[in-house]
Amino acid sequence: MSTFRWHGHAITRAASLAGCTALVLALTGTGAQAHSPSHHPRDAARQTLGAHDGWASYGTGTTGGAAADADHVHTVRTWAEFKAALADGGDAPKIIKVKGTIDAVSEGCEAFAAPGYDFDAYLEAYAPETWGLEQDLSAEPDDSPEGLRRTSAAAQDTAIKANIPSNTTIIGVGRNAGIKGASLQIKGVDNVIVRNLALESPIDCFPQWDPTDGSQGNWNSEYDTAVVYGSTHVWLDHNTFTDGEHPDSEAPTYFGMLYQQHDGELDIVRGADYVTASWNVFSEHDKTILIGNSDSESTAVGDRGRLKTTFHHNLFTGLVERAPRVRFGQVDVYNNHFVAETGYSYSFGVGKESQLVAEHNAFTLPKGISPAKIIKRWNDSPLTAEHNLVNGRRVDLIAVHNAEIPAETVRSGAGWTPTLRAAVHPAAAVPALVKHGAGAGRVR
Numbered sequence: 001m002s003t004f005r006w007h008g009h010a011i012t013r014a015a016s017l018a019g020c021t022a023l024v025l026a027l028t029g030t031g032a033q034a035h036s037p038s039h040h041p042r043d044a045a046r047q048t049l050g051a052h053d054g055w056a057s058y059g060t061g062t063t064g065g066a067a068a069d070a071d072h073v074h075t076v077r078t079w080a081e082f083k084a085a086l087a088d089g090g091d092a093p094k095i096i097k098v099k100g101t102i103d104a105v106s107e108g109c110e111a112f113a114a115p116g117y118d119f120d121a122y123l124e125a126y127a128p129e130t131w132g133l134e135q136d137l138s139a140e141p142d143d144s145p146e147g148l149r150r151t152s153a154a155a156q157d158t159a160i161k162a163n164i165p166s167n168t169t170i171i172g173v174g175r176n177a178g179i180k181g182a183s184l185q186i187k188g189v190d191n192v193i194v195r196n197l198a199l200e201s202p203i204d205c206f207p208q209w210d211p212t213d214g215s216q217g218n219w220n221s222e223y224d225t226a227v228v229y230g231s232t233h234v235w236l237d238h239n240t241f242t243d244g245e246h247p248d249s250e251a252p253t254y255f256g257m258l259y260q261q262h263d264g265e266l267d268i269v270r271g272a273d274y275v276t277a278s279w280n281v282f283s284e285h286d287k288t289i290l291i292g293n294s295d296s297e298s299t300a301v302g303d304r305g306r307l308k309t310t311f312h313h314n315l316f317t318g319l320v321e322r323a324p325r326v327r328f329g330q331v332d333v334y335n336n337h338f339v340a341e342t343g344y345s346y347s348f349g350v351g352k353e354s355q356l357v358a359e360h361n362a363f364t365l366p367k368g369i370s371p372a373k374i375i376k377r378w379n380d381s382p383l384t385a386e387h388n389l390v391n392g393r394r395v396d397l398i399a400v401h402n403a404e405i406p407a408e409t410v411r412s413g414a415g416w417t418p419t420l421r422a423a424v425h426p427a428a429a430v431p432a433l434v435k436h437g438a439g440a441g442r443v444r
Contacts, residue, residue, distance in 0.1 A: 044171060054422075055420070058233075059343065116148055168191075176441065199240065200242055204223055207257065219258065223262075230270045237274075240280065266288070278311075279312075279438045291324050291331055295352045305328075307331070310420065314330075321346050322349055333357065335361065335427075348397075357378050374401070
C-alpha cells in the first residue's frame with residue numbers, strides 16, 4: 001500500500017474520498033493557509049515562494065517584491081494608481097496591494113473607438129457574400145472600416161496592457177480584490193509574484209474578421225489575462241481567472257462564426273522559464289493556457305530547453321481546451337482537479353517536443369464524456385500520465401486514449417522526472433483540497 005507524506009502526516013492511497021475530505025478540513029482548517037509557502041508568514045505581501053515548490057523555485061527562487069522598502073509599498077484602488085505604482089522605481093523591489101476591484105475599461109469600449117468607426121459598417125463591408133473568403137483585410141486603408149478598427153484596437157491595446165517590472169509582488173487585499181478588463185504583461189523580466197486576485201478576462205472590443213482563416217473565415221481576438229513572455233521566476237498563486245460578465249456562451253455570431261472576444265487566460269511563451277502556478281481557479285473559458293505559441297523553427301530556437309512550468313493544486317472548471325496545451329517545455333501538472341462540462345474538448349494538449357508529466361490529478365467528467373478526450377495529441381511527443389483518477393477511479397489516461405483514438409496514438413514516458421514538488425497528495429484528496437483552498441480571497 002503506497003503512502004504519501006502531507007505536512008508530517010501519513011495518508012494511504014486506500015483512503016476513501018470521504019476520509020480524505022475530513023482529513024483535509026482537519027489539517028487545513030479553512031483550507032487556505034496550511035499550504036501557503038512563506039518565509040514571512042505574518043505579512044502575506046512579503047511571502048516568497050517556498051523551496052522546491054515547482055519550477056519557479058529553481059535557482060535563485062522567486063521572492064517578488066519581498067525586499068521592498070516603505071517607499072515602494074503601494075495600495076491602489078484605481079487603474080491609474082495601479083499603472084503608476086508599476087512605473088515607480090523601475091526594477092527596485094516593490095509591493096502593490098490591490099483593494100477592491102479595479103476596472104481597466106471602466107468607461108466602456110466606446111472610449112477607445114476611433115472617430116467614424118461603426119461596427120455595422122464593418123459588417124456590411126466585409127460580409128462574405130460581398131467581400132468573399134479569398135482575400136484578407138491587411139491591405140485596407142486607414143480610413144476604411146478595417147483601418148478604423150485597427151486604430152481603435154491600438155487605443156485599447158495601450159490602455160489595458162500593464163507591464164509588470166522585475167522584483168514585483170502584486171497581491172489582493174482581503175477576499176474581494178481583483179482586476180477586470182486588463183492584460184497583465186510579464187514580459188522580459190525576472191522575479192514576479194501575482195497572488196490573491198480575481199482576474200476577469202479582458203474582452204477585445206474590436207476583434208478582426210479574417211476571411212482566409214479556415215474554410216469559412218473567423219473572428220480573431222487579442223489580450224490574454226496574463227502573459228509570461230520571455231520572463232523567468234514567476235509565481236501565480238491563489239488567483240481566480242474567469243470570463244466574468246462576458247462568457248463565451250453569451251457571445252453572438254456574425255457571418256456564421258462566434259464573435260470571439262477572448263484570447264487566453266494564461267500564456268507562457270517566447271522563452272519564458274521557471275514558472276509555478278499554484279492554488280488558482282481557471283474557469284468558464286475556451287483557450288485557457290498556452291505554453292509555447294508556435295511550432296516554427298525560428299520560435300523553437302528560443303523555446304527549446306525553456307518553458308519549464310509547474311501547475312499544482314489548481315481547479316480547472318467549465319473549460320473547453322488548453323489546460324494546458326504544451327510545446328517544448330518540461331511541464332509538471334500534478335494534484336489538480338479538472339471538472340468538465342458540456343462543450344469540453346480536452347485538457348492536456350501534447351504539442352511539438354512537449355515533455356508533459358501529469359500525475360496524481362483528479363478528473364470529474366459528466367456522463368457521455370470519455371476519459372479518452374482528456375489528452376489531445378497535436379504532435380508525436382511522449383507523455384507521462386500516472387496515478388490519475390477519473391470520477392474517483394484510477395484510469396490509465398494514455399491507454400484509454402490510444403484504445404479509443406488509435407489514429408492519434410500517444411507514447412508513454414516524457415523523459416524526465418519532476419523533483420521540485422513541495423508535497424504530493426493522493427488524487428482522491430485533491431477535489432476537497434482544491435475546493436477549500438484554491439482561488440482568490442484565500443490569502444490573508
